[in-house]
Structure formats: C-alpha cells, structure tokens
Amino acid sequence: MNIWIAVGLTAVGCYLAKLLGLLIPAGVLERPLVQRLAALLPVALLAALTAQQTFADAQQPVLDARAAGLAAAALALVLRAPFLVVVGVAVVVTAGVRALM
Amino acid sequence: MAEQTASFPQSTGAPGAPPPPDGGKPDAAVVRDALGVGIAVGLSGFAFGVTSAGSGLTLLQTCALSLLVFTGASQFALVGALAAGGNPYTAAAGAFFLGVRNALYGLRLSQLLALPRPLKPLAAQWVIDETTAVTLPQPTRRAARIAFSVTGLTLYVLWNLTTLVGALGAKALGDTETWGLDAAGPAVFLALLAPMLKSATERVTAGLAVLLALGLLPVLPTGVPVLVSALSAPVVLFLMGRAGDRGPDASGPTTTPREGR
Numbered sequence: 001m002n003i004w005i006a007v008g009l010t011a012v013g014c015y016l017a018k019l020l021g022l023l024i025p026a027g028v029l030e031r032p033l034v035q036r037l038a039a040l041l042p043v044a045l046l047a048a049l050t051a052q053q054t055f056a057d058a059q060q061p062v063l064d065a066r067a068a069g070l071a072a073a074a075l076a077l078v079l080r081a082p083f084l085v086v087v088g089v090a091v092v093v094t095a096g097v098r099a100l101m
Numbered sequence: 102m103a104e105q106t107a108s109f110p111q112s113t114g115a116p117g118a119p120p121p122p123d124g125g126k127p128d129a130a131v132v133r134d135a136l137g138v139g140i141a142v143g144l145s146g147f148a149f150g151v152t153s154a155g156s157g158l159t160l161l162q163t164c165a166l167s168l169l170v171f172t173g174a175s176q177f178a179l180v181g182a183l184a185a186g187g188n189p190y191t192a193a194a195g196a197f198f199l200g201v202r203n204a205l206y207g208l209r210l211s212q213l214l215a216l217p218r219p220l221k222p223l224a225a226q227w228v229i230d231e232t233t234a235v236t237l238p239q240p241t242r243r244a245a246r247i248a249f250s251v252t253g254l255t256l257y258v259l260w261n262l263t264t265l266v267g268a269l270g271a272k273a274l275g276d277t278e279t280w281g282l283d284a285a286g287p288a289v290f291l292a293l294l295a296p297m298l299k300s301a302t303e304r305v306t307a308g309l310a311v312l313l314a315l316g317l318l319p320v321l322p323t324g325v326p327v328l329v330s331a332l333s334a335p336v337v338l339f340l341m342g343r344a345g346d347r348g349p350d351a352s353g354p355t356t357t358p359r360e361g362r
Contacts (some may be wrong), residue, residue: 003162006189006196010179011169013193014200018172019225021207022216033338038205040295040306040334045199046174047307048292048314048330053287057278059319069284077295083141087148090288095154095281095346 036047069094114300125241135251138231142173143259148285149176150267156184160268167264172229174293175200177286178327187324206233213237213245227253272300283359302341309333 019066056063073090081089146167153163158180166176167324175196207228213236216224227249235252239245274280298304310330317326 002189003158003183006179006183006193007162007165007169007220009164009176009189009193010196010200010355013197014170014172014175014203015225017197017200017204018228019222021204021209021228022211022221022225024208026120033204036268036338037334038202040303040338041331042174042199042202043294043306044310044331044334045195045295045327046290046297047180048327049178049181049195050290050294051102051311051314052185052318052327053290053316054284055187056318058186059323061315061318063270065281066284066287069281070287073284073288073291074295077292081268083292084145087145087285087288090282090284090291093281095279098281 065094067099068097126239126244128244128247131239131244131247133136135248136199137256138235138362139255140259143256144263145173145234146260146263147267147270148282148289149180149260149275150264150269151271151282152267152285153175153180153264154268154271155282156180158183160265162262163268164265167261170196170200171226172200172203172262172270173260174290181286182327183216185323189320191323191324191328195324198328198331203228206230209233211247213242213274214249215237215242216316224249224253227257228325229256231256255294288350305341306333306337308338 050070054066055063057064069090069092071092073086076086082089142351149167151177153166154160156168163180166179170176170179178199179192179196182195183189207225210228210233211221214224232249232252236245236249239248270278271282274282277283294307298307309332313330313333314326317329321329
C-alpha cells in the first residue's frame with residue numbers, strides 16, 4: 001500500500017509539472033534566477049542520489065562492490081561511451097567484484 | 102527516462118540533400134534524429150524494469166511507474182528510495198523535485214510547438230529531457246512538431262515495453278544484487294549528471310550535495326538526506342551571486358535541454 005501511495009503521488013506530481021510548463025504563459029518562469037535554480041536543482045539531486053545509492057547501506061556509509069562499478073562507469077563516461085554502455089559497465093564490474101569478494 | 106547523453110543529432114539531414122524550399126529541414130532527417138534518440142533511450146527502460154523489480158515493486162507497480170510517471174530519473178529515484186526503506190512521502194518528494202525541470206522544458210516547447218489547447222494535456226506526458234533535446238534545435242514549427250511526436254511516441258512505447266521485459270526478467274534472474282544490478286540506478290544518475298557538470302557552479306553544487314547526502318545519512322531518516330542536499334543548489338547560487346558576476350559562470354541561462362539530461 002505504501003508503495004502505491006508513492007507511485008500515485010509521483011505520477012500526479014510529475015504529470016502536473018509537465019502540464020504546468022505547457023499551460024502557463026511564457027515569461028513567468030523566464031526570470032534568470034528561476035532558470036538557473038531549475039537547472040541546478042537536478043545537479044544537486046542527481047549527485048546526492050548517485051552518492052547515496054553507491055555508498056550507503058541503509059543509514060550507514062559503506063564502501064562495497066558498487067563503488068568499483070561506479071568508478072568504471074565514470075571512466076566509461078570520460079571515454080564518451082554511450083549511455084547503455086555506461087550502465088552495462090557499472091553492472092558487470094559490480095557483479096565481478098562482488099563475485100571475487 | 103534514462104535521459105542521457107548519447108547523441109544530440111544536430112545535423113540537418115543527409116549530406117548533399119537539397120534543403121526544402123522553405124529553408125526548413127527535410128522531414129526524413131527530422132524523423133531519423135528523433136528515432137535515433139527514441140530507440141537508444143527507450144531500450145534503457147530495461148534497466149529500470151530490472152531495478153524496480155529488484156527493489157521489491159510488483160510488476161504492476163513497475164509498469165504503472167513507466168506508464169504514468171514517464172520521466173526516468175524520477176522513476177529510478179523513487180524505486181531507489183523505496184528500496185532503501187524510505188517512507189513513501191520522502192521518496193515521492195525526491196522523485197517530484199527531479200521532475201520539476203520538465204516544467205521549464207514545457208515552457209519552451211509550448212512556444213515552439215504552438216499546440217492547440219485540447220492537445221496539451223496529452224502532449225504533456227511526453228515533455229521530458231529527450232523530446233526537448235530533439236525538438237528545440239529544429240528550424241521550423243513543422244520540423245519541431247514532427248520531432249516531438251516521433252521522439253515522444255518511440256520513447257513512450259519502447260520505454261514501457263522494455264520496462265515490462267526488465268521486470269519480468271528480474272524474476273528469472275533471482276537475486277539482482279548477485280548480477281550487480283543494484284549499480285544500474287546510480288550509474289544512470291551519474292550518466293545524467295556528467296554532462297551537466299560544465300562549470301564551477303555545477304561542480305561545487307554537486308560536491309556539496311554529495312557531502313550533505315552522505316554526512317547526514319546516519320542522523321536523518323532514510324530518504325531525507327537526499328532532499329536536504331537539494332538545498333545546495335540555492336545555497337551555491339546565492340554564494341556565487343555574492344561573489345560577483347564576473348565568475349566563470351556568468352554565462353547566461355543554463356537550462357538548455359542539452360544539460361537537462
């Protein structure tokens with residue numbers, strides 16, 4: 001039930017955000033500060049999510065196989081690998097390191 | 102969706118193809134650009150399906166997310182937060198904040214596409230990173246409408262099909278952690294984040310967000326540290342603003358779709 005609450009809230013919230021942009025008159029959100037904040041917000045959230053899902057086990061910071069997988073993904077990104085390759089590399093390296101440990 | 106990176110086709114059609122008389126771009130070239138992005142990204146729904154099922158969501162819940170939410174970063178964030186044991190409200194809040202950027206895309210697309218009002222509620226579901234990235238550079242309204250429709254339709258169909266396949270496949274795989282699939286979510290985030298880290302402002306924001314997310318982990322309820330770390334965006338903007346506008350980042354608006362991914 002809790003999961004359905006989360007699914008429902010996310011679906012409604014994300015849809016309304018999309019619709020809002022199409023409906024409101026141009027100019028309302030065109031202020032530079034709003035634009036910059038909206039561009040920077042995903043940067044903060046994505047960085048935090050990457051860190052949390054790589055280095056956290058419940059409420060404890062940990063260093064495990066995922067860190068190796070993410071390091072490999074970062075390398076793939078530096079080498080300009082396509083998106084699917086980046087994700088694939090992270091998965092394969094994580095599984096490999098976990099199997100060795 | 103797995104809004105990434107890949108290629109942002111800017112090409113104006115096949116080399117040597119004569120431009121249409123109105124100075125626009127051949128329809129076939131627009132369709133090709135749109136299909137390229139739609140297919141590449143659409144396939145990554147598989148990673149979402151597997152991750153979501155591995156996080157404990159049912160097949161129905163997983164498919165509902167792709168059908169109804171249809172914005173990849175938010176979907177990954179939600180299932181990740183739920184898997185970590187976060188409560189549904191903080192999990193949904195994190196996913197929602199990630200989805201807010203789509204409102205800004207809609208604002209730009211709205212002017213370009215000039216959609217009839219009755220169509221807007223339908224078109225809204227497709228207002229995401231990829232459709233914006235393919236649509237905005239189009240030279241004419243006709244090209245923009247084709248780009249938006251083809252990218253949106255291709256992505257929506259493929260993303261949902263591959264989500265289903267991934268969720269079904271996860272069952273066959275058994276323990277998804279054995280296969281390293283718990284690294285798919287963070288790798289998606291990293292791939293989305295990397296192209297955004299263009300200037301000091303973005304890098305400082307990301308660094309501060311990481312410190313807050315990990316530093317607050319032991320002291321705040323699960324899921325809350327990620328929300329708190331979102332504050333690094335206004336904090337860094339404020340500090341950079343005070344430092345003066347001669348910094349390396351005073352380079353104007355940064356919400357191009359290119360970095361939105």
